[in-house]
Amino acid sequence: MKINQATIFPLSIPLIEPIKMAKELIVDAKTVLLCLTDEEGRQGWGEASVAPLMTGETLDSLLASLKYLVEKARSIEWSDPNLFAKSSDAVLYGNPSAKSCLEMALLDLYTQKHSISLWKYLRSLNTGAVLTELTEIPLLRMIGGAPEKEMADAKSFREAGFKHWKIKIGSLSLEEDLRRVQLLSDLLEGDIISVDANGAMSLDDALHFCISPQARKLSFAEQLISADSSVNDFALLKARSPIAIGLDESIHGSAEIMELMKANALNGASLKLIKTGGVMEAWSCAQILRKNNLQLNLACKVAETSLSGAATASIGFAVGDVPWGFSMSNQYLRFDICDQPLTAQRGHLYLAQLNATGVGVTPNMDRVKDAVAQGYSIIQY
Numbered sequence: 001m002k003i004n005q006a007t008i009f010p011l012s013i014p015l016i017e018p019i020k021m022a023k024e025l026i027v028d029a030k031t032v033l034l035c036l037t038d039e040e041g042r043q044g045w046g047e048a049s050v051a052p053l054m055t056g057e058t059l060d061s062l063l064a065s066l067k068y069l070v071e072k073a074r075s076i077e078w079s080d081p082n083l084f085a086k087s088s089d090a091v092l093y094g095n096p097s098a099k100s101c102l103e104m105a106l107l108d109l110y111t112q113k114h115s116i117s118l119w120k121y122l123r124s125l126n127t128g129a130v131l132t133e134l135t136e137i138p139l140l141r142m143i144g145g146a147p148e149k150e151m152a153d154a155k156s157f158r159e160a161g162f163k164h165w166k167i168k169i170g171s172l173s174l175e176e177d178l179r180r181v182q183l184l185s186d187l188l189e190g191d192i193i194s195v196d197a198n199g200a201m202s203l204d205d206a207l208h209f210c211i212s213p214q215a216r217k218l219s220f221a222e223q224l225i226s227a228d229s230s231v232n233d234f235a236l237l238k239a240r241s242p243i244a245i246g247l248d249e250s251i252h253g254s255a256e257i258m259e260l261m262k263a264n265a266l267n268g269a270s271l272k273l274i275k276t277g278g279v280m281e282a283w284s285c286a287q288i289l290r291k292n293n294l295q296l297n298l299a300c301k302v303a304e305t306s307l308s309g310a311a312t313a314s315i316g317f318a319v320g321d322v323p324w325g326f327s328m329s330n331q332y333l334r335f336d337i338c339d340q341p342l343t344a345q346r347g348h349l350y351l352a353q354l355n356a357t358g359v360g361v362t363p364n365m366d367r368v369k370d371a372v373a374q375g376y377s378i379i380q381y
């Protein structure tokens with residue numbers, strides 16, 4: 001498979017409402033789409049969002065590295081998806097988001113060419129035990145904002161069928177966060193409720209948080225302490241916490257999962273394509289988690305469109321179990337770039353939405369062009 005043409009779209013899509021994390025306030029999705037055309041005229045799409053605090057990539061740096069990769073990609077014969085990442089690594093160090101964007105577009109082309117949907121292709125690579133068939137993946141809904149608003153949102157989304165929740169913590173005092181967590185846990189009792197501090201807590205605060213009675217109804221706590229913490233600190237936190245410990249910013253691929261698993265430092269992990277450098281490595285990570293009875297959360301960066309959502313969900317449908325839910329972030333966008341965006345139905349994403357060959361969704365070129373970020377332009381090769 002050869003690349004004849006490539007077009008890069010730097011996009012900015014406003015969020016329905018700003019999302020406050022421990023260390024940043026997000027008001028729009030800065031995301032990059034890539035459209036590749038192969039020698040037979042097929043088009044394949046990829047996407048990656050900027051995440052300065054997670055991958056170190058900004059819109060400008062993501063565009064620069066993607067342009068560089070795409071220029072090199074044109075002279076490469078792309079025949080085996082298992083080698084896509086290796087080929088990208090051979091021309092550029094680091095930059096996992098740019099590599100994920102390119103790999104997604106290549107996989108979209110490859111799976112279209114072989115008339116198979118991406119999730120089925122991934123499943124065909126499984127050599128282990130027979131995998132469970134999934135028809136739906138539970139979506140994880142983020143809640144935050146003023147106290148009355150987060151309670152009202154939790155109520156209305158629960159009525160809409162959501163049963164997986166994430167409470168962003170770490171920007172208020174520990175006592176305030178604990179109070180919020182207790183109120184929301186009482187309201188949502190019986191559901192899978194999690195918190196995510198994005199690494200903002202000290203180890204002492206994290207331990208205090210986990211053993212506090214207000215937090216006892218939580219199903220898991222994600223990345224309470226900084227990814228820079230020692231493995232010993234993570235192991236200590238997990239050993240002393242009555243709540244399951246999930247890791248996100250600490251995990252960029254299978255090597256870190258293996259290391260933290262050996263140290264008994266996690267109960268599960270959150271996988272994002274921009275961290276793993278693409279679908280194939282995320283798929284390997286998901287299999288490692290499953291084989292070792294660790295929990296899986298799949299996530300898009302806040303926020304990515306249906307395209308990245310479909311590629312990420314494909315891993316869940318392929319592996320057959322997403323116990324900690326899927327953070328499908330297009331639900332926070334004011335608009336999407338597909339004519340038929342992925343949608344939540346009773347709080348779930350249904351497999352029927354991903355039956356098409358390839359990644360499963362196709363952006364509408366006009367919508368994509370309308371979303372180009374101010375001050376940026378479309379780049380064509």
Ligand SMILES: [Mg+2]
Nearest residue numbers: 196222248270
């Ligand atoms: Mg997280």
